[in-house]
Amino acid sequence: MVIRPYGYGIWENIQRWLDSAFKNKGVENAYFPQLIPYSFLQKEADHVEGFAPELALVTRGGGKELEEPLVVRPTSETIVNHMFSQWIQSHRDLPLMVNQWANVHRWEMRTRPFVRTLEFLWQEGHTAHATPEEARETAREFVALYERFAVEAAALPVVAGRKSRIESFAGANVTYTIEAMMGDRRALQAGTSHDLGDNFARAFNTRFATKEGGSVSGGSNDSDASSSSSNTNLAFVHQTSWGVSTRMVGGVVMAHGDDTGLRLPPALAPTQLIIVPILGKKGTDPLPIYEAAQKLCDALCDAGVRAKVDSTEGKSPGWKFSHWEMKGVPLRLEVGPRDVAAGCCVLARRDLPRSDERSKVAGVPTEPSGALVGRVKETLGEIQASLLEQATAFRDANIRDVASYAELKQAIDEGFWARGWWAGSDADEERVKEETGGATLRCFPFEQPEEAGVNGGGGGKCLMSGGEAVEVAIFAKSY
């Protein structure tokens, strides 16, 4: 996959939002080697089993056959633990929270731009904690952060929840997810956060001297570390990892797009407002129009709006309107001779249907520019809210509550997400997948019906087994 500048611009806005949110939580960026000795992956049995089929392997370097093949990282838990086991000695080193912005490879057979690609870009956070509770809490915190990002920036009303055992990350105790509904009603896993427990810590001997112990000797830098596991003052760390990738760009495109093209939420749009100069009849001087357009653009950019003038020659205003609509630019500002004379302009919103009169806001004053800037910012806020509102209504209309397996199959067959009480086995889940043409358990949503028994109390009847279920699950076909 090649990411061209317009798509990369969306990714840069995703990066900016997340990077700043991570730093506010005390996470620091770092960088770990991409090529990982194969033996590192083998140290965690589930992990290597999960990733082995989709690895790219470097077997030659500098003109020589390598003694041990190197894995092109599909994710970095193993190399991170290799380093963490050297960096962490004492409880004073905890919590340790790092993130890296990196490329990863997973050898996929069927690819789809942005959504499933052999190589993709992502961030992967890795944290280590003194207690299992703190790790669990942190994994929850980061999926909550992803949910906030999805809702606030991407205008995606995702369903956040817990993955089933068989859908969890290879090596995790629990995987949390945000699931987004695309325009064709398929689900897209748009971000995950894993509670890794001490699985990798045990595999890599990542231990720390506890507060109670006090002494840091015998830490993992100690050559005698593996034999000193009887030392009760040393404990394994508990870890998390969490990631969002360029797949999010695909999610934004496929959730909000319509028949005319993209519709980008202003928070992520590389260009938030395009100014189209509308020249008068042939022979009239275009210069005053271009100048007025540029002046408006400068005022908007100074105010922090990502605005641009389309002064391409040889294209009609209508052609330009269509072009930028297809690109999903949230707002268009039209400036013609009459507008310049009247000191006003026309704004057109991309989020509303083209035929909708509401999509055009005529008579927005351009003088003084403060009035225009205020109006533009307000309208961008309205568009951001409107896309979220539309996506939320669409999502809610397309999740169907089901009480039996027959109802589930019918709902899936009609393209819905099916939500129902679930206490089925791994085999039951596989059966659903087989018999529905691929629907999987997307998650046990955090938001459960009032009568749910997840925290003790009520619950319902499992739609598959008829047994007692304490929570509902959502099934859907997905990308």
Next chain:
Amino acid sequence: MVIRPYGYGIWENIQRWLDSAFKNKGVENAYFPQLIPYSFLQKEADHVEGFAPELALVTRGGGKELEEPLVVRPTSETIVNHMFSQWIQSHRDLPLMVNQWANVHRWEMRTRPFVRTLEFLWQEGHTAHATPEEARETAREFVALYERFAVEAAALPVVAGRKSRIESFAGANVTYTIEAMMGDRRALQAGTSHDLGDNFARAFNTRFATKEGGSVSGGSNDSDASSSSSNTNLAFVHQTSWGVSTRMVGGVVMAHGDDTGLRLPPALAPTQLIIVPILGKKGTDPLPIYEAAQKLCDALCDAGVRAKVDSTEGKSPGWKFSHWEMKGVPLRLEVGPRDVAAGCCVLARRDLPRSDERSKVAGVPTEPSGALVGRVKETLGEIQASLLEQATAFRDANIRDVASYAELKQAIDEGFWARGWWAGSDADEERVKEETGGATLRCFPFEQPEEAGVNGGGGGKCLMSGGEAVEVAIFAKSY
């Protein structure tokens, strides 16, 4: 190489400066695949010859032997041209200017942290132009930008110039470089910009319909393109590429560091100012000191200073002073009970010797905070200038003008950079390298003696051949 957060923080500041400068020049970020078919490299003969010895090869993917090995990119000219040949059809598509932030691999035998590593992070810009002149001009522009970055942000008084033929990039017509002098007087190539001419364009058939031609048919999307080279309306693009890598972090460390540790220029320091609270005698309440320290920190951060309080317990102020000196934090602010009472504080500069009285600025008022903020910003500016000044004096004292090969050898032997008139052959250059224990022609500096004949006119006598030379070259040992 693992980049820990502190080092990565320096890289993030380098990225911020460069990324914004690129965007101001109209460059957009994009992303190209990392794994490149081996046959792509073979299309440009010099290129594959230069890079073949240091490639990492992926030969297995998804559990299968690949039909053609994939190269883990050592640089991206080939894959970029593969895409450019599809994107560029008309003169209207030019100039095309993209950049990517990425990791690259070069299989090095002898590695050194940050300076020479098997994997490193960098940015690589790639541009395509309609004329050779524009490409040449652009390559010069970007080396000038690198020079400005080095001087203004990294406080490195680099020597910018042109590489000799044998030191040029494999596939380039001309390579420009910035060469920095490290504390041990070795040279470090800290950034390069290449005029690629139409070498890659010819290899990948990257052509455009010229203004004169007008028609875009027969462009490179045309299956008949290779046979239509007789079409005079199609022309090869002329290209540049340019890059700066995490090696720059090593350059900053090795150029400015002293026996106490790092000395970071404020423009790149992850932490510009560290506040060390100095608690009173045992039994006195530490809270007012911590509160005062935090308040000062908040005021500084609000004003855009990267400030931090070191409130670690169990470490003495003296220990903290040494720790942050080693880390190279430019400014230290000490806050003790007497300072709080008097509403003032002590600032200590890292750039001056510890014994130097000037390094401590006592009595800086902390109330109102505006006075402190002003003083801190001013002092950070002074430190930035002082590091550049020190490095410039050091550089100038360590470049020696030489008039003969004997003088050159002696200068190199004594650790100097040797500068002299040069019109030698490739073989002469190799001879210098062999007979001096590794000194190479670092560059023909842009800044030439007044009597130089590079633009016609004077010149001098080549120190090696005795023949006429139109410019001086610099020889030095390097990393």
